[in-house]
Amino acid sequence: MSLMEGMLHIMDENAKAQGFGRVRTVILEIGKLAGVEVEALRFAFEAVTEGSIAEGATLEIEEPQGLGWCVECERESSIETRYDPCPLCGKVPLAITGGTEMRVKALDVE
Amino acid sequence: MCTTCGCGQGEGRIEGDEHPHAHADGMIHSHAHMHEHGIGQRRMVQIERNLLEKNDAFAKLNREQFAEKGIFVLNLVSSPGSGKTTLLTATIERLKDRLAIAVIEGDQQTTHDADRIRATGVPAIQINTGKGCHLDAHMVGHAAERLNLPQDSVLMIENVGNLVCPSAFDLGEAHKVVILSVTEGEDKPLKYPDMFAAADLLVLNKVDLLPYLKFEVDQCLDFAHRVNPRLKIIRTSAVTGEGMAAWTDWIESGARAAKNSRSEAPSKPPCHA
Ligand SMILES: Nc1nc2c(ncn2[C@@H]2O[C@H](COP(=O)(O)OP(=O)(O)O)[C@@H](O)[C@H]2O)c(=O)[nH]1
Ligand SMILES: [Mg+2]
Ligand SMILES: [Zn+2]
Numbered sequence: 001m002s003l004m005e006g007m008l009h010i011m012d013e014n015a016k017a018q019g020f021g022r023v024r025t026v027i028l029e030i031g032k033l034a035g036v037e038v039e040a041l042r043f044a045f046e047a048v049t050e051g052s053i054a055e056g057a058t059l060e061i062e063e064p065q066g067l068g069w070c071v072e073c074e075r076e077s078s079i080e081t082r083y084d085p086c087p088l089c090g091k092v093p094l095a096i097t098g099g100t101e102m103r104v105k106a107l108d109v110e
Numbered sequence: 111m112c113t114t115c116g117c118g119q120g121e122g123r124i125e126g127d128e129h130p131h132a133h134a135d136g137m138i139h140s141h142a143h144m145h146e147h148g149i150g151q152r153r154m155v156q157i158e159r160n161l162l163e164k165n166d167a168f169a170k171l172n173r174e175q176f177a178e179k180g181i182f183v184l185n186l187v188s189s190p191g192s193g194k195t196t197l198l199t200a201t202i203e204r205l206k207d208r209l210a211i212a213v214i215e216g217d218q219q220t221t222h223d224a225d226r227i228r229a230t231g232v233p234a235i236q237i238n239t240g241k242g243c244h245l246d247a248h249m250v251g252h253a254a255e256r257l258n259l260p261q262d263s264v265l266m267i268e269n270v271g272n273l274v275c276p277s278a279f280d281l282g283e284a285h286k287v288v289i290l291s292v293t294e295g296e297d298k299p300l301k302y303p304d305m306f307a308a309a310d311l312l313v314l315n316k317v318d319l320l321p322y323l324k325f326e327v328d329q330c331l332d333f334a335h336r337v338n339p340r341l342k343i344i345r346t347s348a349v350t351g352e353g354m355a356a357w358t359d360w361i362e363s364g365a366r367a368a369k370n371s372r373s374e375a376p377s378k379p380p381c382h383a
Binding site: 006010014019081083092093104108110 | 150151157274333
């Protein structure tokens with residue numbers, strides 16, 4: 001819920017700065033390793049946008065893949081969890097380099 | 111109305127506070143600007159901003175104020191029932207003659223835990239988060255201000271019992287401490303990797319019950335280190351006192367470090383006024 005309130009705050013600041021009055025589509029980036037339940041987020045989106053400049057807006061969620069860097073192999077690999085081993089040498093854990101995003105990426109506005 | 115964030119309502123309520131609070135992430139009322147702009151051209155606006163930035167800004171403020179007063183702050187997280195409140199009261203009994211301690215209790219509904227803490231004689235304040243499943247930096251800033259923490263004290267924050275959401279919310283603490291009891295199952299670190307990755311210390315509690323359980327301590331700790339190789343581990347029983355000395359030593363050395371690095375700068379006016 002707080003995440004969605006953060007989103008509203010960002011939208012409002014941008015509405016003021018960039019002079020738009022209506023948000024038609026919200027594009028969020030929620031990485032696969034961010035620990036956020038996308039379904040719960042969709043539910044909260046409805047509740048939180050009611051009565052706001054984004055009422056009735058479409059929510060699009062992009063889910064970037066988890067990525068980890070192995071210091072031994074000096075290579076980045078896709079991972080499903082924070083504790084997936086390096087597919088080359090087996091080292092655990094890798095340094096997380098992607099997939100933890102929780103961002104408002106773009107807004108379709110008018 | 112809160113002058114920091116402009117919020118006037120929400121679900122969180124700080125005990126003794128005349129106005130309700132919630133949401134570090136800011137109910138800066140979304141409809142406020144609705145009528146200020148005409149309908150413009152339809153277009154795509156690139157934003158690229160973090161959903162947590164408002165919380166993080168409040169956390170930074172908190173951290174600066176804690177540093178200025180040399181206050182050592184711990185954020186205790188766990189599932190419900192792992193023993194956070196029991197551990198806190200046992201800790202306070204051992205340390206209260208040597209350190210000034212205060213507690214912020216996060217709970218969805220009751221003030222029961224804050225009452226348990228106050229029974230030990232140290233100040234405590236309850237934050238009821240209502241439907242909110244974690245504390246945020248804004249609520250904690252207000253509660254800390256109300257506690258009027260003395261210089262070089264220790265502030266312990268019991269977060270809402272939940273191993274998911276609190277991991278993302280920085281409160282301005284020095285360390286997140288995750289408490290796991292041996293009645294919960296060895297695989298918790300793999301089920302909630304974000305929390306174990308965010309924590310600096312794992313307190314494995316209720317070790318007095320180990321003889322009655324099939325809990326593989328080594329396997330659990332191995333799972334925890336798989337997620338976070340730097341995680342420090344202390345085994346405790348808040349009931350028998352086993353391991354409590356290691357835990358209180360760790361707190362005392364943290365408190366000393368906070369005191370020693372206290373910035374000598376003249377204190378600024380409170381930002382959460
Ligand atoms: N046997 C045993 N029980 C404990 C220990 N710590 C807490 N408990 C019990 O666990 C239950 C939940 O404790 P509580 O402190 O309320 O957990 P919280 O929800 O994390 O604050 C209570 O019945 C406590 O007495 C411990 O170290 N050993
Ligand atoms: Mg409790
Ligand atoms: Zn490797």
